[in-house]
Amino acid sequence: MQERDPRSTSLSGLDINGVYSRDDLKDWSPEHDLGAPGEFPYTRGVYPTMYRGRFWTMRQFAGFGSADDTNRRLKYLLERGQNGLSIAFDMPTLMGIDADDPLAHGEVGHCGVAISSLADMERLFEDIPLDQITTSMTINGPAAVIFAMYLAAAEKRGISFASLGGTVQNDILKEYIAQKEWLFPPEPSLRLITDTIAYCAKRVPKWHPVSISGYHIREAGSTAVQELAFTLYDGLTYVEAAVKAGLTVDSFAPRLSFFFNVHNDFFEEIAKFRAARRLWAREMARRYQPKDPRSLQLRCHAQTAGCSLTAQQPMNNVVRTTLQALAAVLGGTQSLHTNSMDETLALPSEEAVKLALRTQQLIAQESEVTNTVDPLGGSYYLETLTNRLEEAVLDYFRKLDDLGGMVKAIERGFPQREILDASQRYQREVERKERIVVGVSDYLEQESRSIPILKIGPEVEREQVTRLSDLRKSRDSFRMAGAIEELQEAASCGENVMPSLIEAVKAKATLGEICAALKEVFGTYRESVVL
Amino acid sequence: MAVAATPIRVLIGKVGLDGHDRGVKLIARALRDAGTEVIYTGLHQTPEQVVNTAIQEDVDAIGLSILSGAHNTLFRRVLELLKEQGGEDIVLFGGGIIPDDDLAALKAAGVRALFGPGAPMNEIVDFVKGLRS
Incomplete structure (x- = not known):
């Protein structure tokens, strides 16, 4: 019987056969390529019992x-x-x-x-x-x-x-x-x-x-x-x-x-x-x-x-x-x-x-x-794909x-x-409809989307801006500036920056201030556009 | 006698902070393949940068992609700047994840067309080609 328009490639473009058998796994060995769960090369999972x-x-x-x-x-x-x-x-x-x-x-x-x-x-x-x-x-x-x-x-x-x-x-x-x-x-x-x-x-x-x-x-x-x-x-x-x-x-x-x-x-x-x-x-x-x-x-x-x-x-x-x-x-x-x-x-x-x-x-x-570890292990198709x-x-x-x-x-x-x-x-x-997306390229419906969705109001931004302005007014700006200076020092001399980052956030330096200070040391990046 | 038309020029870009450029790049490629002159701005453009480039490059249209939820602020700002700088004849269109309520409001504000997720590529290409007819 003729096959129904057989899909010959995977989503990633790998060629896929209609049936797989032992012949597809000639060079494959369970000892070398599969191992036991929790054992090298961990094909079957990193833990011996997995979801059990x-x-x-x-x-x-x-x-x-x-x-x-x-x-x-x-x-x-x-x-x-x-x-x-x-x-x-x-x-x-x-x-x-x-x-x-x-x-x-x-x-x-x-x-x-x-x-x-x-x-x-x-x-x-x-x-x-x-x-x-x-x-x-x-x-x-x-x-x-x-x-x-x-x-x-x-x-x-x-x-x-x-x-x-x-x-x-x-x-x-x-x-x-x-x-x-x-x-x-x-x-x-x-x-x-x-x-x-x-x-x-x-x-x-x-x-x-x-x-x-x-x-x-x-x-x-x-x-x-x-x-x-x-x-x-x-x-x-x-x-x-x-x-x-x-x-x-x-x-x-x-x-x-x-x-x-x-x-x-x-x-x-x-x-x-x-x-x-x-x-x-x-x-x-x-x-x-x-x-x-x-x-x-x-x-x-x-x-x-x-x-x-x-x-x-x-x-x-x-x-x-x-x-x-x-x-x-x-x-x-x-x-x-x-x-x-x-x-x-x-x-x-x-x-x-x-x-x-x-x-x-x-x-x-x-x-x-979840009762069995790597339940599909050993399948001709799956092992070939792997x-x-x-x-x-x-x-x-x-x-x-x-x-x-x-x-x-x-x-x-x-x-x-x-x-x-x-x-x-x-x-x-x-x-070209070589791949069908249900509801988009086929099986369309004239319908309006009617599910309720989450909305973020403008008050979120207003309140966050107020919080930041309060923070900047209330902090010890001398301590903050000192912490930023030490951070820049650590960044430029190759010391681990984590301790001075922790000090800087505790001194109430903001994310933007800290990143701007690091950009002064590290510079910025512009990508070359690929089109 | 018909005069050979110059190709349509379109600025395609991303405003705001989000870096999701899969869709915008495919659209830039599709428009280019359809004979449109495409100026692709790359990521993280401000409305000011977009409008300046659009006016300098004398484009017919600006197509912007936004997936960060900042569409209400950014499309409106681009329209405002176009008006201020005498670029009202430049058509603004866009795409991204834009809820229905916002869609209607943005169109009323002057965004000519908005293409949501799953919009067929040829629909967008036809829209741009149709701008001269």
Whole structure:
């Protein structure tokens, strides 16, 4: 019988056969390529028992309006069974400027929470036990400053640094590649990251100082292969920078974490998580020969693909997200965010985010997929896909090596162009109806969007500007200026900046003031436009 | 006899602080491929920069992408500056994540067209080509 228009390529453009068999795995050996769960090369997962021991952390990305607005949302999520926090900051905060900067006008509190000072950070976490819950903060350019605020907020409440667990994203390379929120040029940015890695190794041992992120690379339009290749190569670049700065690999590598997208192609995504673990273990072993096996283990957070959601027929997004979340679980993620159905329209409403969280709880408690570790391991198709992804990633590694490393590749626009070309290919496939997007390119309905959405009023900006002006009037400006001077001194002489950043935020210097002071030392960055 | 028309000139750019440039770059490429002269400003432009460039480059239209939620402030500011600087004949259009209520208000304020998520590329190209007819 003739096949129904057989899809011959994966979402990422890999050729896909109708049936797979033993013949596809001739060079594959279970001992060498699979191993047991919790054992090298960790294809089957980083822990021996995986979700039989403990479910993944359910961590919904949240932030909007003022620190108080977001504090209420965090408590709402915790009360409904979420067990980790994840903070979204607004655009001014992400770009290291204060809410009263002219460039911030119209943006305060819109894409996330507005945090301009230590006082804001304290209000954000009011009544939340920082020593009992882990917090992930999606912040990159000014990550060291925001991390200093978090540490100072904990210190003021008498919580020891050693008891703090969580993550700062702090992954600047993917900013130049995809998300485009940078403050400084690549070299000083890498140095700031190395400073946070070194500081955590010594003082905040349970913290993840970097979350090496493919999420944004994928959202910018990359394929699964590119997402894996650029992300893992970014990770190796951070390891190299830290080793060059004199750290031993085992003193920090176990605390590196990763963050991946989970897109629509179900099996390709499951294979992606497995290939990621195997690639990282093999590359780390080959390049750095760590003694601690944890230095070889890739632990990750995952988020369902925001770019796969549609504004048309938004309820369909619940189904998309469910399938993607299931792929992340079958792929063995350590932590997961499920997108809300209304996120193509606005930040999620309470109802929408609750349903997104419930989606994870349903998978964990009702689907029974958590009973067996790597339940799809050994499938001809999945193992072939895992192999194919690994080979394709290694091809990219060779190209990046030839270009002289990631920083040079970025300066030449290489990853940016690869992603843009892939995104254009996908867009053309959709426009030609070679790929169907339900509710957009087919199965259309004449309907108006009628789901309730969250709105951020102009009072958020007004109030934040007032708070900042009060802060500037009430502080000891002599102490503040002294702290900024010491910070600049540390930044220019190559000392670790974390201690002086903590002093500066305690002296009530604002995020914008601190970042401006660092720009005087480090300079700024302008990208060469790739079109 | 018909006079050969000069190609339509469009400034395409991102205002505000957000760095989501996947959509805007695809649109810039699509317009370029359709024979439009595209001036792409890159990221993090202020309304002042956009309007200055638009007037200097004598463009027919400005197309702006905003995904940060700052659309109400930034589109209005661009319209204001165009008026102040004698650029009222330049058509302003845009795209991004813009809720329905804001959509209607912005169109009433003078934004000619707004394209939401999932808008087909040829619709945007046809809109720009149609500006001269």
